[in-house]
Amino acid sequence: MVGVHGVGKQRLGGNTLLKDWEPALADGLDRAGGSPFGPGEFRMAFYGDLFRPSGHTLAVGDPMFTPDDVDEGFETELLLEWWAECARTDPAVPPPGATDTLARSPRAVQTALRVLQHSRFFADVSLRALVFDLKQVRRYLTDDGLRAAARARVEEAIEPDTRVVVAHSLGSVVAYEALCARPGHQVRALVTLGSPLGMRMVLDRLRPEPGGWPGTSAWTNVVDEGDVVAAVKDLSLFFGTGVTGKVVHNGSHAHDAALYLTAKETGEAVAKGLAEGLA
Numbered sequence: 001m002v003g004v005h006g007v008g009k010q011r012l013g014g015n016t017l018l019k020d021w022e023p024a025l026a027d028g029l030d031r032a033g034g035s036p037f038g039p040g041e042f043r044m045a046f047y048g049d050l051f052r053p054s055g056h057t058l059a060v061g062d063p064m065f066t067p068d069d070v071d072e073g074f075e076t077e078l079l080l081e082w083w084a085e086c087a088r089t090d091p092a093v094p095p096p097g098a099t100d101t102l103a104r105s106p107r108a109v110q111t112a113l114r115v116l117q118h119s120r121f122f123a124d125v126s127l128r129a130l131v132f133d134l135k136q137v138r139r140y141l142t143d144d145g146l147r148a149a150a151r152a153r154v155e156e157a158i159e160p161d162t163r164v165v166v167a168h169s170l171g172s173v174v175a176y177e178a179l180c181a182r183p184g185h186q187v188r189a190l191v192t193l194g195s196p197l198g199m200r201m202v203l204d205r206l207r208p209e210p211g212g213w214p215g216t217s218a219w220t221n222v223v224d225e226g227d228v229v230a231a232v233k234d235l236s237l238f239f240g241t242g243v244t245g246k247v248v249h250n251g252s253h254a255h256d257a258a259l260y261l262t263a264k265e266t267g268e269a270v271a272k273g274l275a276e277g278l279a
Helices: 014-032 074-089 108-117 127-142 144-157 170-180 257-262 264-278
Strands: 002-004 043-045 164-168 189-193 218-224 243-248
Touching: 002 014, 002 144, 002 170, 014 043, 014 257, 014 264, 043 144, 043 170, 074 108, 074 127, 108 127, 127 144, 127 170, 144 170, 164 170, 164 257, 164 264, 170 189, 189 257, 189 264, 218 264, 243 264, 257 264
Parallel strands: 002 043, 002 164, 164 189, 189 218, 218 243
Antiparallel strands: none
16 A cells, blocks of 8 residues: 655654554554455655755745745735635634635735635644745646655655555645556556545646546545535536545544544455455
């Protein structure tokens, strides 16, 4: 099995993430009645360091981003999409049309960031981390060199014995593209968690363009109704009826990777892929 992480992991590493992902997925398999996996059977395709700033400054933590650092175009549009989805799922969040909008005010970015930081979904995310996340999504989808490097990490991790790929958040985009680039792979199950693949800004930039799922893999998309990043819950609308959707409830941390991994629905999809790999 191979795991593919999402944004915000630039200061971690594959081994660090496995310490969280391995027991969480083991719990998901337990809940599904699946067989446990042994040491070395789950590896992480790590690409977060590609976003890690160089050490040539004295800054502590992530760059000290401010609202002025949100670029026009992709980053602003994605921010406003998150705002609209937050308003749909959180009664305390006013919709964009009820306050400043991009058309009516140059302060739309500041307003959006302020509203999101007071939302249930983004309450624990600092402003600079929120802006950094925007930039990581934008860079993957628009920076050809970084995209190729990230995808190569996933392709290298998928070996001939790999039967299941579990991908969270932006990692689902990287995993989708990596698998499409390897039509002869032996992966039997793709399990996406909190995936933004259905968002128009992502969908329009996929390589290759979305269509029917290639190869013999079963694709299960696991989503929490309150997950703002996974704004489009039903991926079969764009990727065909081969995508099976499963809804889970992660509580107040709707996008948390560990909570997705511990879900019975995730465990069932992984167990089925492993079983097919043995058939």
